[in-house]
Amino acid sequence: MIEKRNTVTIKDVARELGIHHVTVSRALRNTGSVKKETRDQIKKKASELGYKPNRLAQNFRNKRSNVLAVVVPDLRPYFFSKFVSDFMNIAQEAGYSVMIFQSSEKTGVEKEIIDALIGYRVTGVVASVTKDTVYESHFNILRDENIPYVFFDRAPEQAEATQVLVNNFQGAYEAVVAMIKSGKRKIAYISTHYQHKIFRDRLDGYKQALKDNNLPYIKELVIKGGFFMNDGFDQAKKLMDLKEKPDGILAVRDEIGIGVIKYLKKIGFRIPEDVAVIGFDNDPMGVACEPELTTVAQSIPSMVSSSFDLLIRQINSNTLSFEKKIIEPSIIYRGSV
Amino acid sequence: MIEKRNTVTIKDVARELGIHHVTVSRALRNTGSVKKETRDQIKKKASELGYKPNRLAQNFRNKRSNVLAVVVPDLRPYFFSKFVSDFMNIAQEAGYSVMIFQSSEKTGVEKEIIDALIGYRVTGVVASVTKDTVYESHFNILRDENIPYVFFDRAPEQAEATQVLVNNFQGAYEAVVAMIKSGKRKIAYISTHYQHKIFRDRLDGYKQALKDNNLPYIKELVIKGGFFMNDGFDQAKKLMDLKEKPDGILAVRDEIGIGVIKYLKKIGFRIPEDVAVIGFDNDPMGVACEPELTTVAQSIPSMVSSSFDLLIRQINSNTLSFEKKIIEPSIIYRGSV
Structure with a gap:
C-alpha cells in the first residue's frame, strides 16, 4: 500500500479559518503572541484537516520529494541564466529535480512564488531576490514549513537565512584601482536606478577607491540609468559631453560597458589609451566586442557550488542554519584597460 | 469545508500494481490492447486509490491550479532565456504562474520532468525538446491526464501535439541568397553536430539556395562543430586554411558567427568586403561585435504569443488540438554582409 499523500499546509488551515497563515504558523509552533482561543481553534482545525508540520521529515519518509526550487529576478542576464543552468546540472547529478521561477523583478510575484512552493512540496529553495525586496518576511512561510532556503547574489537586508554573496564593494574598488594604476585620474561610474544593496556596495567601493588614492569624488562623473x-551608449554620450571628460569608466554591468565602448569608438576615442572601460559580470558578450572588455567576475561556479552545498547540508541535517558565505570577485583583464 | 485535494495519478496506480503507466492509462481510457483481467484489476485499484481521470476539469472546479510549465533544453542560449522570460511575463499578466524546467539536452531528464509535471498538477505545458528527442512518446502521459501541451521551436518529428515552429529552411535559404546578391560565390556553412530536424532544415535550405542559383555544392565548405x-573561431580557421577559401560564411548560431568574425579580423580579412558573415538567432551579442552581425531572426514575440494563445485555447476549450503554426524568419541586416 502506498503511503497516502498529505498535502495539507498551514495555508489550508489559514484559508479554512480565514486567518493569516503567519498567525496559524505561530499558533502551531507556540511562538509569538496568539490568543489562546485562536490558538486552540487553529490546533483543532489543523488536526481535523490532518496537517503535519514537519514536511521535511515527511519527505524523507516518503522518499518522494527531491525537488529544489530556484527563484531569480530575471532569466535573461547572463549571470542568472548561467547560474540556474549550472545549478540545475549539479543538482541533477546529485539526484535532485529542479524547478525554476522568475519573479520578473516584482516583489509581489516573488511572494506568490514562495507561497506556491509550499504546495509543490519542495525540499529546498535557492533564491536571488528582486531589486526592491528589502525584507525577508515573505520567505518565513518556508521557515514555518521547515524548508531550508539559501539566498545567493541578492539577499534581503538583514536576512536571517543562509546566504552566498559577492563582495561587490571589493569588486568595484579593485576595478577603480586597476584604472588608477594604468594612469587614469578621472574615473566615471555608470550605475543603475536599482536600489538593491549590491548596487550601493559597488558605488561605495568606487568612492572608497578614489578616496584611498587621493582622488576627488566628482558628482557629475556618477550617473545612473x-x-x-x-x-x-547613451550614458557614455552624457559623460563625454562633459567639459571635464572622464579617462576611465566603470560600468555596473558588462552590457552597459559594451555600449560605452561602442560610443567611444563612434566618436573616435581610443580604448584604453584615451578612456579605459571595465564592466561587471564576465558576460561572454564582453569577448565579442573590440577591444575585449575587462570585467569584474563573480565566480559563478563558486556561487553555484556554495549555494548547493549550504542548502543540502541543511536538508540533510534537517535544520535551518544561518551562514554568510562571501565570494571574492576577481578582475579578468582583457583589452579595455 | 475545503475540497479535499486529490493528487492520485495514473503513475500511483501503476506503481501500486507494478504495471507501466501507459498500460494503466490505456486501461482507464478503454483504448489500446489491455487484457480484460488486467484492465479490471487496474480499474479496481484506481477506484480504491481515488484516482480521478479528468484533472483539467478538476482544476477548474477547484480553481486551484493555474500553473503553466515551460521545458527547454538549455537556459543559457539567448533564444531560450528570452523566450522563457517573455512567456513568463505574458502568462503572469493573464493570471498564470509559470514553472520552468531545463532538460540539459538529455532525453532522460526531459522524460523525468514530464513525469513529474503530473504531480505538480500543471494546467498546460510548453516545451522545446532536446537535440536527441525524436519521439513524442514520453509526452503521452500529459495527454493521458488531459493536460494540453504545445511544442515550440523544436518538436519531436511527427509529433501529434500543437507546435509553433520556425521555417528554418527558409531562414537559411534567404541568408545564402542575401550573400549571393552581394556578389559572393563560395559560401560556406558552419553547422553543428546536433541531429535535430531544425538543423537539418537549415542545411537543406543552404543547399537549395545554392542549387537555385546554379552554384555548386562543395562538400569541404560545410563543416560541423x-x-x-x-x-x-576554430571552424573559421579550418575554412580559411582551405585552398579554395569561402567568400561568405553562414553560421548556425550568432555566437558561432561572432567567433568567425573574430578570426577573420585576426588574419586581416575585411568583413564584408572579403568575406560576408551571417548568423542565426538575433542574439544581442551580435550587436556587440564589429562589424555588427547580420542575422536570421526567429521572431521571439510571435513565438511566445502563438505558443501561449494555442495553449490557452486548448485549456479553455478543454480539448487537446493538433495545429502547426509556422513562423517565417526574417533577416536583420547589419554590417557583416
Whole structure:
C-alpha cells in the first residue's frame, strides 16, 4: 500500500479559518503572541484537516520529494541564466529535480512564488531576490514549513537565512584601482536606478577607491540609468559631453560597458589609451566586442557550488542554519584597460 | 469545508500494481490492447486509490491550479532565456504562474520532468525538446491526464501535439541568397553536430539556395562543430586554411558567427568586403561585435504569443488540438554582409 499523500499546509488551515497563515504558523509552533482561543481553534482545525508540520521529515519518509526550487529576478542576464543552468546540472547529478521561477523583478510575484512552493512540496529553495525586496518576511512561510532556503547574489537586508554573496564593494574598488594604476585620474561610474544593496556596495567601493588614492569624488562623473547596451551608449554620450571628460569608466554591468565602448569608438576615442572601460559580470558578450572588455567576475561556479552545498547540508541535517558565505570577485583583464 | 485535494495519478496506480503507466492509462481510457483481467484489476485499484481521470476539469472546479510549465533544453542560449522570460511575463499578466524546467539536452531528464509535471498538477505545458528527442512518446502521459501541451521551436518529428515552429529552411535559404546578391560565390556553412530536424532544415535550405542559383555544392565548405564563440573561431580557421577559401560564411548560431568574425579580423580579412558573415538567432551579442552581425531572426514575440494563445485555447476549450503554426524568419541586416 502506498503511503497516502498529505498535502495539507498551514495555508489550508489559514484559508479554512480565514486567518493569516503567519498567525496559524505561530499558533502551531507556540511562538509569538496568539490568543489562546485562536490558538486552540487553529490546533483543532489543523488536526481535523490532518496537517503535519514537519514536511521535511515527511519527505524523507516518503522518499518522494527531491525537488529544489530556484527563484531569480530575471532569466535573461547572463549571470542568472548561467547560474540556474549550472545549478540545475549539479543538482541533477546529485539526484535532485529542479524547478525554476522568475519573479520578473516584482516583489509581489516573488511572494506568490514562495507561497506556491509550499504546495509543490519542495525540499529546498535557492533564491536571488528582486531589486526592491528589502525584507525577508515573505520567505518565513518556508521557515514555518521547515524548508531550508539559501539566498545567493541578492539577499534581503538583514536576512536571517543562509546566504552566498559577492563582495561587490571589493569588486568595484579593485576595478577603480586597476584604472588608477594604468594612469587614469578621472574615473566615471555608470550605475543603475536599482536600489538593491549590491548596487550601493559597488558605488561605495568606487568612492572608497578614489578616496584611498587621493582622488576627488566628482558628482557629475556618477550617473545612473538603464541596464542594457543602448543605455551604456547613451550614458557614455552624457559623460563625454562633459567639459571635464572622464579617462576611465566603470560600468555596473558588462552590457552597459559594451555600449560605452561602442560610443567611444563612434566618436573616435581610443580604448584604453584615451578612456579605459571595465564592466561587471564576465558576460561572454564582453569577448565579442573590440577591444575585449575587462570585467569584474563573480565566480559563478563558486556561487553555484556554495549555494548547493549550504542548502543540502541543511536538508540533510534537517535544520535551518544561518551562514554568510562571501565570494571574492576577481578582475579578468582583457583589452579595455 | 475545503475540497479535499486529490493528487492520485495514473503513475500511483501503476506503481501500486507494478504495471507501466501507459498500460494503466490505456486501461482507464478503454483504448489500446489491455487484457480484460488486467484492465479490471487496474480499474479496481484506481477506484480504491481515488484516482480521478479528468484533472483539467478538476482544476477548474477547484480553481486551484493555474500553473503553466515551460521545458527547454538549455537556459543559457539567448533564444531560450528570452523566450522563457517573455512567456513568463505574458502568462503572469493573464493570471498564470509559470514553472520552468531545463532538460540539459538529455532525453532522460526531459522524460523525468514530464513525469513529474503530473504531480505538480500543471494546467498546460510548453516545451522545446532536446537535440536527441525524436519521439513524442514520453509526452503521452500529459495527454493521458488531459493536460494540453504545445511544442515550440523544436518538436519531436511527427509529433501529434500543437507546435509553433520556425521555417528554418527558409531562414537559411534567404541568408545564402542575401550573400549571393552581394556578389559572393563560395559560401560556406558552419553547422553543428546536433541531429535535430531544425538543423537539418537549415542545411537543406543552404543547399537549395545554392542549387537555385546554379552554384555548386562543395562538400569541404560545410563543416560541423560546437555551439560557441570559440568553436566558430576554430571552424573559421579550418575554412580559411582551405585552398579554395569561402567568400561568405553562414553560421548556425550568432555566437558561432561572432567567433568567425573574430578570426577573420585576426588574419586581416575585411568583413564584408572579403568575406560576408551571417548568423542565426538575433542574439544581442551580435550587436556587440564589429562589424555588427547580420542575422536570421526567429521572431521571439510571435513565438511566445502563438505558443501561449494555442495553449490557452486548448485549456479553455478543454480539448487537446493538433495545429502547426509556422513562423517565417526574417533577416536583420547589419554590417557583416
